[in-house]
Amino acid sequence: MTEAIAVSGLRKSYGKTVALDGLDLSVAEGEVHGFLGPNGAGKTTTIRILLGLLRADGGTARLLGGDPWHEATALHRRLAYVPGDVTLWPSLTGGEVIDLLGRLRGSLDAKRRALLLERFELDPTKKARTYSKGNRQKVALISALASDVELLILDEPTAGLDPLMEATFRECVEEERHSGRTVLLSSHILSEVEALCERVTIIRAGRTAESGTLAELRHLTRTSISADLVRRPAGFEQLPGVHDLDLQDFTAHGPDRRGATGLGARVRCEVDSDKLDEVLRHLADAGVLSLVSQPPTLEELFLRHYAVGDQQEVPA
């Protein structure tokens, strides 16, 4: 597997503020890679270093096999970038900006440009100062997607788009994937990441918190279990992988199937996905009356990684 982006131990400070504190990021050629993290985690700083706009204080960064600082101009012919906050020259029209940026990059496919204008429903004759945030975003997207490049670096590219346009954007990225281009997609929209990305990297406070395929990351999350049991399960509190346990006595009213009215137990807890088997065996031993289990959601995954201050709970 050749790497389109290989970053390791990347450091960058602004005065006393540490923006990146040993960040790792690896993006394989031809994959769509999700780049996630809370606001201020260092996503944009990483991207600006990859673009040669900032100089890293330490660590290594390789982009398309080259050095992003020293070979910036040559590398930039092979990539297109969409900033998170697109600001355009107010006196130029959208069409002019699309063409200018494409030409500065060195390539622009006129047919694709026309097609994309139609798909994104953008009026290219308007002056940039009259565009809304979403329309400015479209200008940058169309210019990037219409360029014949190997790598797309997209920094929260759908932040201002309406749901219809977001769907169009997803189609476009799918097509890019099929044509073999590499995409680094920084995003907060989890459904978008889930739909588009094979692998994701989650960063927090300038460091990589987690990296892998979505399936691998799901494995690291917890399933919520809620069960009514015939007896109190023995030693349940000591089981590894059980969190947030809420164990209550519960009186089963009326005749049950076993013909007895007795004292049972009601259990609610979170279980690490890799300990699920053992926990279920314990529950079964205690006689399960009812069982509800909820699989981990992506949101939960991110919330757990984004939340600051409970680092000890992040699975190693």
Add this chain to the structure above:
Amino acid sequence: MTALATRGPRAGRESPLTGSGALAKLAARRDRVMLAAWIYVITILVVSTGYSFKGLYKTLASREALVAGISHDPTTLALAGPVWGTSVGALTAYKVGASAAVAAGLMSIFIVIRHTRADEEAGRLELVGSTAVGRSAALAVGVLLAAAANGVVVLLVFAGLTIVGLPAGGSAALALAIGTCGLLFAAVAAAAAQLSESARGARGIAICVLAAAYLLMSAGAAAGTSGLGWLMWLSPIGWANQVRAYAGDRWLVLALPLAATVVVAAAAAWLAGRRDLGAGLVPPRPGPAEGSRSLRSPLALAWRLQRVSLIGWVAGVLIAGAAFGSIANNIGSLLGSGSQAKDAIARLGGQSGLTDAYLAAMMGILGLVTAAYAISVVLHLRSEETSQHADPVLASATGRLNWGASYLIVAAAGSAVVLAAAGLGAGLSFGLRAGATGTQVPRLIGAALAQWPAVLAVAAVAVLLFGLWPEACVAGGWTALGLAAAVELLGPTLRLAQPIQDISPFTHVPKLPGGTVSAAPLIWLILAAAVLTAAGLAGLRRRDIG
């Protein structure tokens, strides 16, 4: 049900000025350094002039000689306006009144635009406007802050001049003449902020009005009592002079800038109430759907973004040059036929020598104006960077040198065009009346272009800072120009030591027309500009962007 009928204490129709107090506090906090610097510079400019005149011209005889020289020299009259008395105070008012009035005007323009159109363009006013803040609050805050700054200038200048030992009445008149001019330009800037959609455009409009005011004063003063002398009364800077501080103190003249302030401010408020947030008065039109074939390089982009501004500067200096050229025709007749006048003429090299000396001094002024243009183009690099317009360009196959150099090429070539236009204007109007267009046009274009190396050297200071210390390049670039202007305009009269005068590149260019040309200083200036530019670009290659 009673709860539904109850309305908040603030419901209903609110004043468009609601929230001004909180905004004013914020504005004063954001600007505390800039305000202090402006106030300090203007106060020092005036008070130090009074102080040095007191030392330099102790005897009445020495002052009378100076006044006689000034009154017979349209060149000096055009620079600073007429002198109305022979006291130290009157000389101070003459020497520094116009420059201080211009400086106060500039201060007001920068303050007001910063808090109105610049905030609006950056989108900050949108956020502020969504809170309980009235529609005209930002405008009011900008104007009030500028008014307060001018008020402080008036107090400090008055106090400083009185401490130096000048009469209190005249000191108050001079301080108020400066302050009211500053106040009027706060209103002018407020109106300009309504007209243009961009802060740069608004600043440009207001500075053009200020430049026009200076040129009217200059033309009126050089014309003296003959013919066009009334031009001076069309200019706020002329009014500041006509207050005649320390020489009669005509307090009533102060009513002119105050009345004009009220009228212009009312017009600004009227305009502000009639437009949308973010919009100017000119509605946007659709443009081309595709970039023209030529729009394919950073240089093409820089040219595209700068061409309207260049046209404006060219038109401005063409008119200014023409005004100077037409005054030059009357230089001889303005001096009259007294023996003192004849002496002055002889000292300056006869009739043609006098005209040339006047034109050469005006070329120096036009050189400073052109340097302002060149610096504004260089500093556009910084605004491209901070507004993140540079990011997508630098993320394309455009190297930093290529990007930076594109603006420097526009600055260098553009300033040559601006200078040539100034020379053309002067040559045409001077040549037409003198019946020698064919010789005067190339002669004066050449004279104007002699300023070019000095323009490049001043602009190169801004390039150096942009590369090595970008946070300081805006303030530093304009400070460099301010120093050069101070030396050019005040140096000879204040008898500044030669090493101090030598720091201004404009000291080293030949005084054309009429002067002798030697290549060495021009080559040195171009070399200095090249070295500073190279150092700046080297810094740009190494530093972080944004």
